Amino acid sequence: MEAVKTIRNDWTAEEVAAIYHRPLMELVYQAATVHREWHAADAVQVCTLLSVKTGGCPEDCAYCGQAARYQTGITVQALLPEETVVQQAKKARAAGATRFCMAAAWRKVRDNKDFDRVLNMVKAVSELGLEVCCTLGMVTEAQAVRLQQAGLYAYNHNLDVSENFYSEIISTRTYQDRLDTLHAVRKAGLSVCCGGIIGMGETAEDRIGLLTTLATLPEHPESVPVNALARVAGTPLEGQPKVDTWELVRMIATARILMPAAMVRLSAGRVEMTEEAQAFCFMAGANSIFTGEREVLLVTPNPSVNEDLQLLERLGLKPLQPNPRALSADGTPLN
Ligand code: SAM
Numbered sequence: 077m078e079a080v081k082t083i084r085n086d087w088t089a090e091e092v093a094a095i096y097h098r099p100l101m102e103l104v105y106q107a108a109t110v111h112r113e114w115h116a117a118d119a120v121q122v123c124t125l126l127s128v129k130t131g132g133c134p135e136d137c138a139y140c141g142q143a144a145r146y147q148t149g150i151t152v153q154a155l156l157p158e159e160t161v162v163q164q165a166k167k168a169r170a171a172g173a174t175r176f177c178m179a180a181a182w183r184k185v186r187d188n189k190d191f192d193r194v195l196n197m198v199k200a201v202s203e204l205g206l207e208v209c210c211t212l213g214m215v216t217e218a219q220a221v222r223l224q225q226a227g228l229y230a231y232n233h234n235l236d237v238s239e240n241f242y243s244e245i246i247s248t249r250t251y252q253d254r255l256d257t258l259h260a261v262r263k264a265g266l267s268v269c270c271g272g273i274i275g276m277g278e279t280a281e282d283r284i285g286l287l288t289t290l291a292t293l294p295e296h297p298e299s300v301p302v303n304a305l306a307r308v309a310g311t312p313l314e315g316q317p318k319v320d321t322w323e324l325v326r327m328i329a330t331a332r333i334l335m336p337a338a339m340v341r342l343s344a345g346r347v348e349m350t351e352e353a354q355a356f357c358f359m360a361g362a363n364s365i366f367t368g369e370r371e372v373l374l375v376t377p378n379p380s381v382n383e384d385l386q387l388l389e390r391l392g393l394k395p396l397q398p399n400p401r402a403l404s405a406d407g408t409p410l411n
């Protein structure tokens with residue numbers, strides 16, 4: 077790795093493979109070095125996730141506990157009232173969160189009353205000084221602009237896997253659909269949150285393919301969630317083996333080296349990880365986690381906020397301070 081602070085969008089799959097396959101200790105050392113050049117390596121952004129509409133989703137994502145077609149036993153929940161969401165956001169802020177992500181089990185955003193309600197939620201939560209993120213499925217540019225004007229900071233839409241492996245996991249929307257949504261989000265001036273999942277039976281080549289696609293987008297996502305599959309009983313992927321820690325560390329370290337300015341989020345799967353494994357992920361360049369008093373992500377378990385804050389303290393890490401751009405969230409464009 078050269079020490080100069082340059083962002084590259086022209087990574088080749090060969091270069092990415094060479095990084096990904098480096099001897100693990102060397103890879104982590106290099107990623108940790110990049111992390112220190114670009115970020116305060118002792119700061120971890122604490123994000124809180126809230127499912128504002130749960131289950132009953134028409135899509136067939138093979139990993140997902142919220143797809144209506146799989147018998148996963150979750151409680152389906154219609155779109156929450158705005159007051160409930162604001163209460164949760166206040167609690168999250170009091171517990172140290174600086175980013176609040178609202179997720180809906182929708183295929184796509186529709187221009188209806190529910191979307192109007194989400195826009196009101198975005199406005200109210202952004203007024204609390206939180207970075208507001210939404211993940212609502214596919215969006216058009218016009219919808220993304222409305223979200224941005226309501227005070228949305230970021231939009232999450234994952235590529236999930238490599239283009240080659242994609243059809244093994246989802247058939248109800250295409251890879252191009254996902255890229256189109258990312259393009260719309262970017263054009264609307266929103267911060268882009270886009271990453272993927274490991275542990276679904278993909279090869280190292282697939283992981284390298286996903287990382288290459290992310291790192292060669294015209295602009296890197298500002299936020300890259302790296303999820304370890306949360307295995308949900310009733311989904312086609314319920315029987316997958318648990319993700320190997322070193323594979324997760326490799327994925328995080330490579331993402332950190334390729335996209336040095338991004339926040340790399342250690343997302344799903346932490347509940348099955350030891351503290352040592354999580355510490356290695358932070359060393360490899362992860363600088364954000366999801367936590368909250370509800371101890372769930374969307375429909376799967378997550379560590380408690382107290383455990384998490386204690387872990388950060390033991391490791392000498394501290395929750396990242398609020399983002400001043402989010403504090404002044406009044407619908408003005410980023411930058
Ligand atoms: N329905 C919207 C969509 O699919 O874009 C938004 C919510 S969806 C839950 C957001 C992302 O969470 C997915 O793209 C996937 O990467 C991740 N995710 C969902 N279920 C997961 C699981 N069981 N394990 C790991 N990641 C998961």
Ligand code: DTB
Pocket residue numbers: 125141177179211232234271272301302303306343344372373374375376377
């Ligand atoms: C992302 O990449 N990870 C978060 C967020 N985006 C929405 C969600 C993870 C979901 C984990 C499984 C569940 O609880 O449903």
Ligand code: SF4
Pocket residue numbers: 133134135136137140141142143180181182183213
């Ligand atoms: Fe629906 Fe999103 Fe789950 Fe896919 S990941 S089934 S789109 S909620």
